[in-house]
Amino acid sequence: MSLTLHAHPLSSFCWKVLIGLYENDVAFENVTVNLGDPEVREAFRKLSPMGKMPALRDTGHPEGARDETVNETSVILDYLDLHYPGPVRFTPADADAAWRVRFWDRFFDHYIHHPMQRIVADRLRPKESKDGFGVDEAYAQLAKACDHLESVLADDRAWMCGDFGLADCAAMPALFYANKVQPLAERWPLSLAYLERLKARPSVQRVLTEAEPFFQYFPEA
Ligand SMILES: N[C@@H](CCC(=O)N[C@@H](CS)C(=O)NCC(=O)O)C(=O)O
Known part of the structure; x- marks a missing residue:
């Protein structure tokens, strides 16, 4: 699998990208990052210098060799528009x-x-x-x-x-x-x-279903 999303099911900004991936049925591996673990947090800085989730890794592409790490949700969706286009175009070409x-x-x-x-x-x-x-x-x-x-x-x-x-x-x-x-x-x-x-x-339903087991950790007040 050439695309890997490093994310957490409860993380709101990760949802923004997951919705995009699911809308266009893009194949990717979803790797859960637990930033509560100091070692994981430190290691994750290699993928995301500011330590922010999600991070998208692209280690190969049908068009040719590729090795990219993409940060920032809006930029990740730009990247998907460009390299993994589908029926939903996130930002119009015009x-x-x-x-x-x-x-x-x-x-x-x-x-x-x-x-x-x-x-x-x-x-x-x-x-x-x-x-x-x-x-x-x-x-x-x-x-x-x-x-x-x-x-x-x-x-x-x-x-x-x-x-x-x-x-x-x-x-x-x-x-x-x-x-x-x-x-x-x-x-x-x-x-x-x-x-x-x-x-x-349906893309959002899928995100919510995946997050469901983690909702117990959301601080309600
Ligand atoms: N501007 C960033 C925001 C990402 C963000 O705030 N992610 C949160 C999770 S929802 C995070 O990684 N927080 C961990 C931290 O700040 O230590 C983006 O659009 O990617």
């Missing part, structure tokens, strides 16, 4: 359509996914190291982003930018876990409906 998709990809990563991560990370901290100020800021950022998303989804779009693509791969894990820390039903019904549409896709 440059004017592409910048819109990239905007929404950045929007979900920076303004929904990252604040959600800060909130969850704080739950895992020891009592004496909690960052109440940072958590309040993260909730405010999340609410501002969901307000904006809600206004945009009012035009009845199914996916963020026409066909399902990169922005939707980014949206699913961000909204799924955001909904756990800040229930969308309270104020953002269109965002919740969008999350439900995402969850109905």
Whole structure:
């Protein structure tokens, strides 16, 4: 197998890439990385200098010899578009359509996914190291982003930018876990409906089924 994804079934950013791989039925080996183990964490730095999951290894390709390690989820999906294309094109070839998709990809990563991560990370901290100020800021950022998303989804779009693509791969894990820390039903019904549409896709169902045994480790509060 030439493609290996180093990932963890519970990791939200790994989901973003897994959804892409499953959408296009790309063959790959899924290697679970347990960053809780200091030795594994140190070894993983060889694949991901910043220690962030997922990392994609490509050690061969039908077009010719290849030995690449690709980091950063949006870049991994670019790499798949380029070298392992399928029915879903994550970022359109047309440059004017592409910048819109990239905007929404950045929007979900920076303004929904990252604040959600800060909130969850704080739950895992020891009592004496909690960052109440940072958590309040993260909730405010999340609410501002969901307000904006809600206004945009009012035009009845199914996916963020026409066909399902990169922005939707980014949206699913961000909204799924955001909904756990800040229930969308309270104020953002269109965002919740969008999350439900995402969850109905077979690629996402598969990701959720694989993550199911690990949900017990998610810090609910
Ligand atoms: N910008 C990165 C973010 C990846 C990321 O935050 N991954 C998390 C898992 S969801 C991680 O590896 N965290 C481990 C750590 O920070 O030590 C990307 O898009 O790939």
